[in-house]
Amino acid sequence: MAKYDEYLNDFDEFEDISSKSDNYVDDEYEDIDTGRYNYEDDFEYSDDLDGIPMSKQAKMAIDNNIQQKTENRRVSVLKPDNIDDDIDISSNTPKKKKRLSLRKKILRAFGICFLVIILLLGLVVLSIYSKLSHAEDSHHVNQYISEDQLHTDKNVINILLLGVDAREGETVSRSDTMMIVSIDKSNGKMKITSFLRDSYVEIPGYGWTKLNAACSRGGVDLVWDTLEYNFKIKIDNYMKVDFIAFEKLIDSLGGVDVPITEKEAKYLNDTWYEWTLTGNQLTYDFGDSVHLNGEEALMFCRIRKLDSDFERTRRQRETISGIKQEMMHTNPIELLKLSNSVLPHIETDITSNKMISLGIGAIFKYLHYDIESLGVPIDGTWHSENKSAGSCLVFDIDDTAETLYNYIYNDINPLQ
Secondary structure (H helix, E strand, O other): OHHHHHHHHOOOOOOOHHHOOOOOOOOOOOOHHHOOOOOOOOOOEOHHHOOOEHHHHHHHHHHHHHHHHHHHHHHHHHOOOOOOOOOEOOOOEOHHHHHHHHHHHHHHHHHHHHHHHHHHHHHHHHHHHHHOEEOOOOOOOOOOOOHHHOEOOOOEEEEEEEEEEOOOOOOOOEEEEEEEEEEEOOOOEEEEEEEOOOEEEEEOOOEEEEOOHHHHHHHHHHHHHHHHHHHOEOOOEEEEEEHHHHHHHHHHOOOEEEEEOHHHHHHHHHHHHHHOOOOOOOOOOOEEEEEEOHHHHHHHHHOOOOOOHHHHHHHHHHHHHHHHHHHHOOOHHHHHHHHHHHHHHEEEOOOHHHHHHHHHHHHHOHHHOEEEEEEEOOOOOEEEEEEOOEEEEEEOHHHHHHHHHHHHHOOOOOOO
């Protein structure tokens, strides 16, 4: 009891209850509302805790437990479990996550808009595709030369373009125009290679003769086979266009601008009655940019007796270049209208998926490509010679094949 007596000696009879002192014995003036523990008759001590009564120890344990729970509640209020470390405590607003959420919404909105645009373009192209005339066999296999002998590149699309003099009721037509249109995605160019009708080449199964004979003897397939066989360029697809489609295309675009020399204008004005399809007299001006309608442009492209087949193919390439320029400034809705009148006169083997790809590519890229052109045989490499087929253009086939390879795939133009 010695320790207890010593404890009583330190006791202040008039303790200020507001001080919350550590006197643990009964105070005569204690305010019962202080919430302090009544330690009456508590005389049991523990030597292990410096003589603190057992009741005091219990009180301390209770107080510590209450304090710990209070701290835990305070932390849970300030920082809920579902809020990360980046929260702005002062405003209780998760700013960082809000910004990320907004950014994701914007990106999602742009993504949806892009998909809608692609869907609409796809529908337009499918509408166009449904109007085309399709070949029964869409997969062409050249039986005269193996695939590994043909030059090809994943970034180059080669399309054979045939303009035919198709008359009503004819099943076989003569090719008035033979071209390979190369879409060079690596260099951002469209390259037009014209093949002259009098070129002296080997037509598989028919021997050496004029290239123009291939279409009349075997149609598109034989022209395709002949060009691949002689020049070793892989052709991916073809499109065959008749005179009516050519006229309607240009008229739907509102006409086309081409350069016409004074000599060409005079010839057309003197011979219009031989060419016209309507019977109406046509009058041509000359200059660097002369506006022509469909019928006028067709007559311009078909001139041959005035000069040569070289000049004839030049006029055709210039007209195609003019068509491309007009299409660049035509909105997609007008192009869709154009398709309704033109496409029934076009035959192709291009599949719907590839047509969609080409259509979207044309709208966003291909129509903005630069155009280059080349004629075969190449200037300075040929001579005229009389053969069994008549007067032909004779040239070295192998050298020309190498030049074409460099022009189409390596972007080396022999005329520059």
